[in-house]
Amino acid sequence: MFSLLKYAKKYRVQIILGPIFKFLEAVFELLLPIFMAKLIDEGINNKDSSTTIKMALAMFVMTLIGLVCVLICQYFSSIASQGFGTELRNEMMRKINSFSHVEINEYGTSTLITRITNDINQLQLALAMLIRLVVRAPFLSIGSIVMAFIINPKIAWIFVITLPLFSILLFFIMKKTVPLYKKVQEKLDSLNLVVNENLSGVRVIRAFAKKDEEAKKVASVTDDLAISYKTVANISALLNPITTLIMNGAIIFLLYIGGNQVNIGGMKQGEVLALINYMTQMLLALIVVANLVVIFTRAFASANRVNEIFNTEPSVTDLVDQSASWKKENEVLKFSNVGFKYTEKSGYTLKDINFSLKQGETLGIIGPTGSGKSALIQLIPRFYNINKGSLKINNKNIIDYTLEVLRDHIAVVPQNSVLFTGTIRSNLLWGKENATDDECWKALEIAQCADFVKSLPEGLDYKVLAGGKNFSGGQKQRIAIARALIKNPNILILDDSLSALDYKTDLNLRNALNNSMKETTLIIVSQRISSVRSADKILVLNDGKQDGFNNHENLLQISKTYNAIAKSQIEKEEL
Numbered sequence: 001m002f003s004l005l006k007y008a009k010k011y012r013v014q015i016i017l018g019p020i021f022k023f024l025e026a027v028f029e030l031l032l033p034i035f036m037a038k039l040i041d042e043g044i045n046n047k048d049s050s051t052t053i054k055m056a057l058a059m060f061v062m063t064l065i066g067l068v069c070v071l072i073c074q075y076f077s078s079i080a081s082q083g084f085g086t087e088l089r090n091e092m093m094r095k096i097n098s099f100s101h102v103e104i105n106e107y108g109t110s111t112l113i114t115r116i117t118n119d120i121n122q123l124q125l126a127l128a129m130l131i132r133l134v135v136r137a138p139f140l141s142i143g144s145i146v147m148a149f150i151i152n153p154k155i156a157w158i159f160v161i162t163l164p165l166f167s168i169l170l171f172f173i174m175k176k177t178v179p180l181y182k183k184v185q186e187k188l189d190s191l192n193l194v195v196n197e198n199l200s201g202v203r204v205i206r207a208f209a210k211k212d213e214e215a216k217k218v219a220s221v222t223d224d225l226a227i228s229y230k231t232v233a234n235i236s237a238l239l240n241p242i243t244t245l246i247m248n249g250a251i252i253f254l255l256y257i258g259g260n261q262v263n264i265g266g267m268k269q270g271e272v273l274a275l276i277n278y279m280t281q282m283l284l285a286l287i288v289v290a291n292l293v294v295i296f297t298r299a300f301a302s303a304n305r306v307n308e309i310f311n312t313e314p315s316v317t318d319l320v321d322q323s324a325s326w327k328k329e330n331e332v333l334k335f336s337n338v339g340f341k342y343t344e345k346s347g348y349t350l351k352d353i354n355f356s357l358k359q360g361e362t363l364g365i366i367g368p369t370g371s372g373k374s375a376l377i378q379l380i381p382r383f384y385n386i387n388k389g390s391l392k393i394n395n396k397n398i399i400d401y402t403l404e405v406l407r408d409h410i411a412v413v414p415q416n417s418v419l420f421t422g423t424i425r426s427n428l429l430w431g432k433e434n435a436t437d438d439e440c441w442k443a444l445e446i447a448q449c450a451d452f453v454k455s456l457p458e459g460l461d462y463k464v465l466a467g468g469k470n471f472s473g474g475q476k477q478r479i480a481i482a483r484a485l486i487k488n489p490n491i492l493i494l495d496d497s498l499s500a501l502d503y504k505t506d507l508n509l510r511n512a513l514n515n516s517m518k519e520t521t522l523i524i525v526s527q528r529i530s531s532v533r534s535a536d537k538i539l540v541l542n543d544g545k546q547d548g549f550n551n552h553e554n555l556l557q558i559s560k561t562y563n564a565i566a567k568s569q570i571e572k573e574e575l
């Protein structure tokens, strides 16, 4: 946990000064009962009004200074803990951004969200409490005992008995609750997962009339969480009555013995009151210590979860000696015996892929669903590393390029394109930061959606809602294609991006691409024969294996898979 404190380095001053001010306040708080005892014993009882006023004034000033100290400490702790949280969150986001698809798949988004929100909140709280209470609480509990001994060593033994009694009680309660808090944290994770899936899949849930079942699923997870919280709360609730009982018992004992002492003249009234004050102070400080332990255990669990992210090394990263620049060669892409597996467990998704492509050519990739088309194209911008064989781009090994160079020259329109909240223009600018309006319109023109955008009231400034929900599937696909085009990539990959388009628009789009981007090597993944038949080369995949690499006419003869797909679709079209 403490390794994370390096993110609070900037707030060193606040982290050191905060507890010092709180300590000052605690010193005043510890001295107050002594002044009160004097006020009663020497002022009121002796009818000495000047001492009474002096003491009252001193108490007032001390309280005032104490208040200022507390305010300063709270201020420092807010600045430090909020700053620490912000720093941690930014750093974690940077780390997650460096992850490749492998790590993102492994963690899943919901736990990443819980970690960056809830877990970091816990850590932030722990730092705030560290500044505010870690010095104060133990100081006050020990200080109270010391003061009791100073006032009357004969009675102070009541403190010495109460302290361990109380500590044992706290220990047992915490022993029960702390592991439960850890469980609560894990359950929060699963609640997040279920709620996340439910909200993002709300349309599907309605379409399948699964509302009741899904509501039950959420209810069962929330019930589960509620039960854990209740158990913790029930045990923690015991803390209050039992501590009050012990506290009041100790006070009655103090009053009894103290009263007797006053009667025989061994003690003064004010001193008894001061002792009672110290007793409450000590026990309250101990309760705070117990709460601190809970906060820190939770923070400890959170720190582990945050550290897990920080300690995960992205599997696809830049290596030290990658100096290859992008230089166009006749042969732009060459797969030799490429094998690929998503995870060790999943086995090979792609086996022995062999083909090459010339600059400016168009490649079609076709194959049944699950045959590895998306897997294959994700290897080209190095979203994943290959596991076997070699993959060359412009005659250089893919590993010789930095990720930045690769992704600057290769654009991918993924199967499920995502538009970001903002406007159409802000989405297009993802492709090129400083693109002019003309460039935006040209890209939209090629992507066959200029007419559609023109018809919108605000044109390029039309609002895009989260996930592009205010657009149809085909509109989203075309804007996503325009976003990729604006980058003017050397290799453009469309992963089933034409699937939501009608045949005519699909054809127009491909023609526009061929006419206006002659230099670009185009890779079109599709389930439709019509989308790939005019490509220079077509790669046929079946169950992760290559079942032909040729043009349409030849493939009809040599590839069983291609022939079968063609037959099924041509029949359909004729119908």
Ligand SMILES: Nc1ncnc2c1ncn2[C@@H]1O[C@H](COP(=O)(O)OP(=O)(O)OP(=O)(O)O)[C@@H](O)[C@H]1O
Binding pocket: 105, 342, 343, 346, 349, 367, 368, 369, 370, 371, 372, 373, 374, 375, 376, 415, 496, 527
């Ligand atoms: N993240 C992943 N981890 C493990 N296996 C995966 C992962 N993604 C896909 N797969 C598996 O890899 C195989 C190939 O998937 P891929 O997405 O490449 O198919 P595809 O040809 O693009 O299919 P579609 O036409 O439906 O898009 C499938 O069997 C799939 O179950």
Ligand SMILES: [Mg+2]
Binding pocket: 373, 374, 375, 415, 495, 496
């Ligand atoms: Mg796919």
